[in-house]
Amino acid sequence: MAVDSCCAQQCAKGILPVLALRVLIGVGLIITLPVQALALQDSLVRTRLSGEVELVRLVDLCAQRLQIKIEYDVRTLAGQKVTLRLGASVTDDELWALTNQLLTTRGLTSVQPPGSEAVLSIVKLTDAATLARIEQTIPPNTLAGFVSVILQPKNRQADDIIASLKPVLSKVGGSITKMGDDDRILLSDVRPRIDQILWLLEKLDVPGVETIIRIIPAQFISATQLASSVTATAIARNVIATKPLVGKLSPQANDSAVVLVAPATELEIWLELLEQFDQRQEVDTRSYTPRYFSLDEVAQLIEQTAKDTSPRGSGEQWRVISDDLSGTLIVTATPSEHKRIEELMNRLDEVPVEARRPVRTFAIRNRSVSEIVDVLSQLIDAGILEGGAFQPGLDRNSASSHQRSNRDAGESENSSTGTIEQIDNAPIISRTSLIEGEPSLVLTSDEGTNSIIAIGDARRLDQLEQLIGELDVRQPQVMIEVLIVSLTDGQTLDLGVELEKLQISGNTLITLSSLFGLGVAGIPSAIDAMTSGGGSGFSGTVISPGDFRVLVRALETLNEGRALNIPVVLVNNNQQATLDSVLQAPFLSVNASNTTSTTSFGGTQDAGTTVTITPQIAKGDHLILEYSVSLSTFVGESSSPGLPPPRQQTNLQSVVTIPDGFTIAVGGIEIVNAAEAVTQIPLLSSIPIIGEVFKNRSKSSSRSRFYVFIRANVLRHDGFEDLKYISEQDVIAAGIDDGWPEVYPRVIH
Numbered sequence: 001m002a003v004d005s006c007c008a009q010q011c012a013k014g015i016l017p018v019l020a021l022r023v024l025i026g027v028g029l030i031i032t033l034p035v036q037a038l039a040l041q042d043s044l045v046r047t048r049l050s051g052e053v054e055l056v057r058l059v060d061l062c063a064q065r066l067q068i069k070i071e072y073d074v075r076t077l078a079g080q081k082v083t084l085r086l087g088a089s090v091t092d093d094e095l096w097a098l099t100n101q102l103l104t105t106r107g108l109t110s111v112q113p114p115g116s117e118a119v120l121s122i123v124k125l126t127d128a129a130t131l132a133r134i135e136q137t138i139p140p141n142t143l144a145g146f147v148s149v150i151l152q153p154k155n156r157q158a159d160d161i162i163a164s165l166k167p168v169l170s171k172v173g174g175s176i177t178k179m180g181d182d183d184r185i186l187l188s189d190v191r192p193r194i195d196q197i198l199w200l201l202e203k204l205d206v207p208g209v210e211t212i213i214r215i216i217p218a219q220f221i222s223a224t225q226l227a228s229s230v231t232a233t234a235i236a237r238n239v240i241a242t243k244p245l246v247g248k249l250s251p252q253a254n255d256s257a258v259v260l261v262a263p264a265t266e267l268e269i270w271l272e273l274l275e276q277f278d279q280r281q282e283v284d285t286r287s288y289t290p291r292y293f294s295l296d297e298v299a300q301l302i303e304q305t306a307k308d309t310s311p312r313g314s315g316e317q318w319r320v321i322s323d324d325l326s327g328t329l330i331v332t333a334t335p336s337e338h339k340r341i342e343e344l345m346n347r348l349d350e351v352p353v354e355a356r357r358p359v360r361t362f363a364i365r366n367r368s369v370s371e372i373v374d375v376l377s378q379l380i381d382a383g384i385l386e387g388g389a390f391q392p393g394l395d396r397n398s399a400s401s402h403q404r405s406n407r408d409a410g411e412s413e414n415s416s417t418g419t420i421e422q423i424d425n426a427p428i429i430s431r432t433s434l435i436e437g438e439p440s441l442v443l444t445s446d447e448g449t450n451s452i453i454a455i456g457d458a459r460r461l462d463q464l465e466q467l468i469g470e471l472d473v474r475q476p477q478v479m480i481e482v483l484i485v486s487l488t489d490g491q492t493l494d495l496g497v498e499l500e501k502l503q504i505s506g507n508t509l510i511t512l513s514s515l516f517g518l519g520v521a522g523i524p525s526a527i528d529a530m531t532s533g534g535g536s537g538f539s540g541t542v543i544s545p546g547d548f549r550v551l552v553r554a555l556e557t558l559n560e561g562r563a564l565n566i567p568v569v570l571v572n573n574n575q576q577a578t579l580d581s582v583l584q585a586p587f588l589s590v591n592a593s594n595t596t597s598t599t600s601f602g603g604t605q606d607a608g609t610t611v612t613i614t615p616q617i618a619k620g621d622h623l624i625l626e627y628s629v630s631l632s633t634f635v636g637e638s639s640s641p642g643l644p645p646p647r648q649q650t651n652l653q654s655v656v657t658i659p660d661g662f663t664i665a666v667g668g669i670e671i672v673n674a675a676e677a678v679t680q681i682p683l684l685s686s687i688p689i690i691g692e693v694f695k696n697r698s699k700s701s702s703r704s705r706f707y708v709f710i711r712a713n714v715l716r717h718d719g720f721e722d723l724k725y726i727s728e729q730d731v732i733a734a735g736i737d738d739g740w741p742e743v744y745p746r747v748i749h
Contacts (some may be wrong), residue, residue, distance in 0.1 A: 046089035055080035055102060059122065062099045065092040068143055070110070072122035080106055097192075100145030104190055107172065110145040120144060125173040129188035138194065146173065148188040153205045158183035164204055168197055210264040215257050216271075220280040220312040222336070223251035227258045229277045230270075245269060256310075281334040283317045288329045288345055294462035295322040298348065299329055306333070306340040313337060324466075327459065360461050362452045366474040369452060373445045375471055376452075376464075380441065475573035476716045478615040478623065479726060482567050482579075483663070483709035484631055486650075489702065490559035496679070496696030498551040559702075565609045565631070570715075570723070573617050582608035585634060585645055605644035607632040615712060621660040623712045628653040629667070631706065650706050663711040671704040 047065065049058075056077040063070045082102050090098065103109050103122065110120045111132035120143060123131050128146040135142075135149045153161050158178045162185060165176055174189040187197060218226045227249040238244040247262030247270055262270050290298040299320050307318055312334075319332035331341060364372050441456035441464065454464055503510040571577035584604040591598045609631050616624040632649035652667040679696040687694075715722045731738050 046091055047095055048089040049084045049086055049095075052081055052083045055082055055099075055106070058082065058099050058102070062092070062096045066096055066143065069119040070122065071119055076108065076122065076124075096143060100191065103145060109173065109190055110143070112142060112144040112147075125170075125190075128173050129175050132188065134186070138198075144191065146188070146190050147194050148186065149194065150179065151185040151187055151201065153183055153185065153201075155205050155207045158185050161185060161201065161204060165197055165200065168200060169193065212260070212262055212264050212267050214260045214267070215252070216260055216274055217257045218251075218255075218278060218312065219310075220278055222312065223255045223258045226274065226278055227251045230258075230273045233273055233277070234270075281312065281314075281336065283314045283332055283334050284338070285319075285330060285332045286338055286341075287323075288331060288341060289327060290329065290345070290458075291349055292351065292458060293348060294458040295324065295327065295329060296462065297458060298345075302329070302331065302341055302344060306337050306344055308334065308337055308340075358458065358461065359453065359455050360465075362454065362465065362468050362472075364450050364452065364468070364472050366472050369445045369447060369450045372452065372468065372471055373443070376443060376467070379467065380443075475575075476617055476714050477570055477572055477723065478617070479570050479713045479715060479723075480568070480577065480613050480615065480625075481663075481711045482565075482569075482611050482613070482627075482629065483707075483711070484563075484565040484567075484609060484611075484629065485705075485707040485709070486561075486563035486565075486631065486633075487703075487705040487707075488559065488561035488563075489704075490557070490561075490700070491702075492555075492557040492698070492700040494553065494555040494696075494698050496553055497693050498553075499693065500550075563633070567609065567611050569611070569613070571613070571615060573615060576612065576614045579611045580608065582606045582610070583634075603644075605634075605647060607634050607647050607649075613710075617714060618657065621714050622657055623660060623714070624655065624657050625666075625710065625712065626655045627666065627710065629708050652708050656710075658710065658712060660712065660714045663709050666708050666710050668705065668707040670706075671702075673700075673702040673704075675700045 047061070056072075056074065059070060059072065059077065062068075100110055104125060107125045108122055109125050109128050110122055111128050113119070113121050113131060114133040121131065123146075125146070129148060132144065132146050132148045135147060138147055138149050151161075162176050162178060165187075169176060170189050170193050174193060176185060176187050178184070179186050187194065189197065231249050234245050234247070234249075245266060247260065247266055249270075250259050251257075252259060258274070260267075260270055260274075288298075288302075299322050302320055307313060314333045314337060317332060318337075319330070321330040323330055331338070333341065441454065441460040443455075443464075444453045445451070446453060452468065454461055456464075498513070500511065500513040565581070567579040567581065569577040569579050584606050586604050589603070610629075612628040614626040616626075618624050629652040630649065631651075632647055634645045635648045638645040650669055652669075654667065656664075656666050658664045658666070677698040679698070680691075681694040684694040685691040713722075713726075715726075717723070728738070
C-alpha cells in the first residue's frame with residue numbers, strides 16, 4: 001500500500017503529524033516523497049538532532065530536507081535505531097552525509113540505479129557495486145552514498161595503480177578492477193572512500209622519473225663480463241647506500257655492448273661504474289707445446305682464431321714466437337685470448353691418430369730433385385731428422401719386410417733403421433723410428449714435377465721443410481772466360497859448300513865429292529846439275545860437265561808465332577763446366593803378311609783445346625776455381641803415311657782463388673831451345689881458310705811460351721739483367737739479329 005500524492009503533500013506541509021508517519025512506516029509501506037514537495041524556502045535551515053532516532057525516520061527527513069526521491073525496503077530499515085549526540089545543528093548536506101555514514105555502518109548504502117536519474121535506492125553494501133550506475137566521472141551534484149566510476153590513469157600502468165589502491169578500499173563493498181587492455185579501471189566504493197581514493201590517485205598518477213635507455217659498447221672486456229661485474233657492484237652498493245641505485249644492465253646478443261636502462265638522474269653513476277670496469281686487460285706470456293702438429297701451422301691457427309682484433313684484445317702487445325729449439329710457442333696475450341688458445345690446443349690434442357700424419361709436397365725450384373734426395377738420404381741415414389722431443393715410430397703392421405727382418409734379427413725396439421725403397425720407379429727414403437710404432441718420415445721424389453712428397457708427423461715435416469728451404473737455394477751463375485796464349489819464336493841458319501870431281505880414265509869413272517845434303521850425288525849431265533839443288537835459300541852452282549861441280553847454299557829462317565784461344569762458358573756455382581775444341585787427324589794402318597799387305601783406317605790423333613772448370617763462390621765474392629787446361633797442337637808432318645803426325649801437348653791443372661771480375665794469370669810455360677851444328681870433312685876441314693869449303697854449318701834457336709788467363713764474373717741479379725747485358729753485347733759484336741722489333745720515337749700531334 002502506498003501513500004497517494006495528496007497525502008504526501010499534506011505530510012510535506014506538516015498537516016499530518018509525525019506519529020502518522022511512524023504508523024505508516026511501521027506497517028511496511030514505502031514512502032516516496034516528490035522533490036517538489038520538499039522544497040524549502042530557506043536552504044540554509046539547520047537541523048538539530050539529539051537522542052535516539054530511528055534510521056528510517058532519518059532517511060525520510062533527509063529526503064524531505066534535500067528534496068530527493070529515495071526508495072528502500074522498509075523491512076531492511078525497520079528497527080534500525082541510532083543515538084545521536086550532536087553538539088550543534090547540521091546543514092542538510094551534513095545531515096545526508098551523516099545518514100549515509102550510518103547506513104554504511106549497518107551494511108547499507110544509497111546508490112543511483114541505472115536508468116533512474118531522480119531516485120536513490122537504499123541497498124545492501126555487498127550488492128551496491130552491481131546495482132550502482134557506472135559513471136564516466138562523478139557528477140558534481142550526485143547524492144549517492146556509493147559510486148562506481150571509470151578511471152583512466154595518465155602516467156602509470158593500471159596494474160600498478162590497482163596494486164597501490166587496493167589497501168585503501170573499503171573492506172565491504174569496495175572493489176577495483178582493470179577493464180580491457182587500455183588500462184581503464186573500474187572503481188566502486190562509498191563516496192567518502194571514493195573521494196580519498198581520487199585524492200590518492202592524483203598523488204600516484206604523476207609523470208614518472210625520466211628513463212634513459214642507452215647502448216654502451218664494451219671496449220676492452222666482453223659485454224657479459226662487464227654487465228655481470230657492474231651489476232654485482234651495484235647490488236653491493238645498495239646494501240650500504242641510503243638511496244638504492246635503480247637500473248638494469250644486460251649484454252647484447254653479440255656480446256659487444258651492454259644495454260643500460262636507468263633513471264636520468266642516475267645515469268652518471270652507471271656510466272662511472274661502467275668506465276671503472278671496462279678497462280684494458282693486462283697481458284701475460286705463456287708457453288704452449290703442440291704435440292702433433294708443426295709450430296708454424298699451430299702458430300698460424302692461433303693467429304687466426306684466438307687473437308682478439310677488437311679493442312678488448314691485446315692489440316700491439318700480441319706476440320707469437322716459435323721456439324724451434326724447445327718445440328714451443330711463446331704467446332703474449334690477454335687472459336681471454338689465452339683461454340681461447342687453451343681451448344684450441346685441447347681440440348688439437350683430441351685429433352684422431354690418422355689425421356696427425358699429413359702428406360705434404362715440396363717443390364724443388366732451383367736444384368735437381370735427385371740431388372736434394374741424395375742429401376736428405378744421408379741426413380736420414382745419419383738420424384739427423386730424428387732429433388727433437390717427439391719421435392713417433394713405425395706402425396708394425398705397415399712396416400716394410402726389410403725392417404721386419406731387421407727386427408727379427410734382434411734389433412732393439414728403440415733402434416732406428418734407414419731404408420731406400422722403390423715404388424713405381426720412384427725412390428722412397430724412409431727413416432723409421434720404432435719407439436711408438438709409427439714411421440716418422442717417408443719421402444718419395446717425383447722427377448716429372450721436380451718435387452718431393454713427404455709423409456710423416458708434422459714435427460718431422462717441419463724439420464724437412466726447413467732443410468729443403470736451406471738446400472733449395474738459387475745459386476749464382478759464373479761467367480768464365482779463359483784466355484790461352486801460345487807464343488813461339490824460332491831462328492835457323494844453314495851455310496854450306498858441296499864439291500864434286502868427276503874423272504874418267506879409260507873405262508873407269510872416278511868421283512870425289514864433299515856432300516852435305518845440299519844437292520844430289522852422281523850428276524850425269526849439266527842440266528841435271530842445274531836442277532839438282534832443290535832447297536830454298538841462297539844457292540850457287542858452278543858446273544864443268546865431265547870435270548867438276550860446286551854447290552854453295554846459305555839459308556836463314558826466322559819464325560814468330562802467336563796462337564790465342566778464348567773459350568767462354570757460363571756455369572752455375574759448384575757445377576763443372578767443360579769446353580772441348582779438338583782437331584782430329586786420321587792415319588793409316590798397314591797389315592803385312594807373307595803374300596799380301598792391306599792398308600786400312602788406323603784411327604785419329606786429337607789435338608786442340610780442352611778446358612774444365614768448377615767455380616765455387618766464397619766470401620766476399622771471391623771465386624775458388626778448380627780448373628784443368630789442356631792445349632795440344634800438331635807440330636809437323638807425319639813421317640810415314642801409317643803414322644799420326646807429331647803432336648805437342650801442354651796441360652795445366654790446379655785450384656786457385658781469384659777475385660770477382662778480374663783477369664788473372666793462373667799459369668804459364670816457357671821453353672827455350674838453342675843449337676849449333678857443324679858438319680865437316682875430316683882433315684880437309686882443318687886446313688886454315690881452305691877448310692871452310694869442306695864444312696857445313698847449321699845454327700838454330702827457339703823460344704816457346706804458353707800462358708793461361710782466367711776472368712770470372714759472378715752474376716747475381718734476380719732478373720738476370722747482368723746476363724742479358726753481356727749477351728746483348730756479344731750479339732752486337734757477332735752481328736746477329738736478336739729478333740726484337742726496333743722501336744722508333746714518333747711525334748704525336
